[in-house]
Amino acid sequence: MGKTSASRKRKIVTIASPKGGSGKTTATRNLAVLAALEGLTVATVDFDRQRTLTKWWGKRPPECAPIIHYEVTLTDLEEVAAVAEIDDADIILVDTPPSVEDHAEAMRMLIDMSDLVLVATFQGGDDLDSVIPWMQYLRQTDIPAAFVLGGTKRRTISLEDAKRKLIQKGELCPIDLPHYEDISQAANVGLGIAEIKNAKGAEDAEGIWHFVRGRLAI
Template identity: 40%
Template sequence: MADVLEKPRKGEDVRPKGRIGRRLLITSPKGGVGKSTTSRNTAVAAAVESGLKVAILDLDPQRGCVKWFAMRPDDKVVAVDMYDGAIEKFEDAFAEMDEDYDLVVIDTPTSVEEHKGAMKRLILSCDAVLIPTGQHWDDTKSVTDWMRYVRSCGARASFLLNRCKPRTKSFKEARVALLKAGPLCPVEVPDREDIPTLASAGLTVVDVNGMKSSDEVIGVWLHLKNEMGF
């Protein structure tokens, strides 16, 4: 994986121009690790916990964030804005944003190998990269190779153990394997039903008082907040 994508040339600047404070990229070559879930949870946590003006940019052809946003009861929860686009033309999606945003959270497709040039440009355009992963061997092997490439671009990146079972042996083994490849978010998100249940109503655990996973989701955001210098 680390050698699949062309490395950026030294000094290359591909940051999209626009009225956007910071950009957070959620990416992983592995499917089923919760990229879209992490994108919308993080966006809402940033808006609720830090009072930021936040947008989500959905570049995944499955449009999981867009479908979630269509169900969101915007009269009862904190507002986040939604945009979508094609990964090969993500610069056009940024250009269409007609409001000022403190943060844009970017959801991406799984098949990064099919978007070599666009992924390189996208990584370089962002202030931080979060790589969600499960805790089993096939998950960690895929994402550790990807982390090496992302870091070779000079990006500030960290892993997120997501949908995990912290009391298991494989969880402990995953932490060690990931830390050998790069930084690990100090807060993991356990495998609980409240996150997918609320997602089916256009909500996150941060939108509803008393949800068990809200502390972990907010903790992930606080880690990213520090990484991006808010």
């Protein structure tokens, strides 16, 4: 994984949130698919011992848009550092486990090499209590970070409340990813929502991808 001119151009997006089950892996795989469908060379990195992203990647049908995949052990700092050396992709999407505070050094290394950190969150009060201090921590670094709401229930008071609270604490992706059965069904067969015809949630995922692409200026 030697450094080349390509490695200087490539962008690293880390999806991280202290809360379990907050849509991190869902965001990672759907962004990876959209980037690949746009013709970018995409790598995904799985930092989570549960290997949810790796299992999804292993199910991808061979004819689908290609994604290069790496598994990294978060406790092995040499492996973490090697992510910065990945030079075979235009964009690298890194999925992380919950309880990021248990791996402070590795997470700090990963954040420092990132071009953007996405803080995935659901709309509930417990979720917000967890991600807001995490965003406060990220804002002490000079790495751009943004909240991305997922698993949302549209037209609910709690979603509007969540948006108002989050926007006070950091950047908020203007598009959220609603809770749709199609999204989990696509994941079960190794696909992103954009790969299913007329699926619910495809336009929302695409909106989030356009936000990420704009923030990365690619």
